[in-house]
Amino acid sequence: xxxxxxxxxxxxxxxxxxxxxxxxxxxxxxxxxxxxxxxxxxxxxxxxxxxxxxxxxxxxxxxxxxxxxxxxxxxxxxxxxxxxxxxxxxxxxxxxxxxxxxxxxxxxxxxxxxxxxxxxxxxxxxxxxxxxxxxxxxxxxxxxxxxxxxxxxxxxxxxxxxxxxxxxxxxxxxxxxxxxxxxxxxxxxxxxxxxxxxxxxxxxxxxxxxxxxxxxxxxxxxxxxxx
Numbered sequence: 001x002x003x004x005x006x007x008x009x010x011x012x013x014x015x016x017x018x019x020x021x022x023x024x025x026x027x028x029x030x031x032x033x034x035x036x037x038x039x040x041x042x043x044x045x046x047x048x049x050x051x052x053x054x055x056x057x058x059x060x061x062x063x064x065x066x067x068x069x070x071x072x073x074x075x076x077x078x079x080x081x082x083x084x085x086x087x088x089x090x091x092x093x094x095x096x097x098x099x100x101x102x103x104x105x106x107x108x109x110x111x112x113x114x115x116x117x118x119x120x121x122x123x124x125x126x127x128x129x130x131x132x133x134x135x136x137x138x139x140x141x142x143x144x145x146x147x148x149x150x151x152x153x154x155x156x157x158x159x160x161x162x163x164x165x166x167x168x169x170x171x172x173x174x175x176x177x178x179x180x181x182x183x184x185x186x187x188x189x190x191x192x193x194x195x196x197x198x199x200x201x202x203x204x205x206x207x208x209x210x211x212x213x214x215x216x217x218x219x220x221x222x223x224x225x226x227x
Contacts, residue, residue: 008111013065016107017049017072018079020137023100024048025083028145044144045080052108052136059129060119098198105162106190109134110183113166123170130166135159157197165190
């Protein structure tokens with residue numbers, strides 16, 4: 001498959017960044033106790049939109065796409081401002097932030113995996129690049145807000161959703177499915193896993209709960225005995 005088949009239109013990248021910036025500003029605007037000013041909320045929104053793409057391009061040893069055009073930063077800024085000023089309105093709609101978050105990780109996961117495959121990265125590392133691209137913005141957002149990183153918390157399934165979507169894309173492309181179709185399926189799968197996880201409280205087991213398993217207790221006792 002040729003590299004041309006993996007061409008990513010600029011509008012798709014900008015759309016993903018705008019949705020990420022909108023979601024980041026909406027999320028940050030909720031924390032009124034942090035006393036964030038307008039610039040602070042806008043910066044967090046922009047960082048959320050750019051974070052995943054910058055990580056992706058650094059891993060691929062490329063100049064970040066956001067630095068290759070005059071359109072990226074203004075588009076992300078406008079999206080962040082919209083999210084900030086409409087927070088009171090949009091926050092009344094149930095699950096708005098969750099839906100936008102799921103859409104963001106789906107879009108960035110699809111674009112990241114596709115771009116990695118385009119430059120010749122093997123499928124397994126390409127899935128990793130796509131998953132990191134999907135969750136990179138939320139990691140930067142949480143760091144800037146001094147919050148626990150969401151992907152490491154029970155019940156988020158951020159990374160699981162991203163891995164499910166990006167793995168699906170890589171498998172479909174390997175079987176010769178059109179890359180555009182595979183990318184759409186990636187977004188749908190990622191979005192579905194993330195939203196269903198929120199609706200049905202799906203989560204991975206907590207680390208401390210694993211210690212209660214008899215086999216792990218026996219291993220721990222054996223290890224202590226050997227000491």
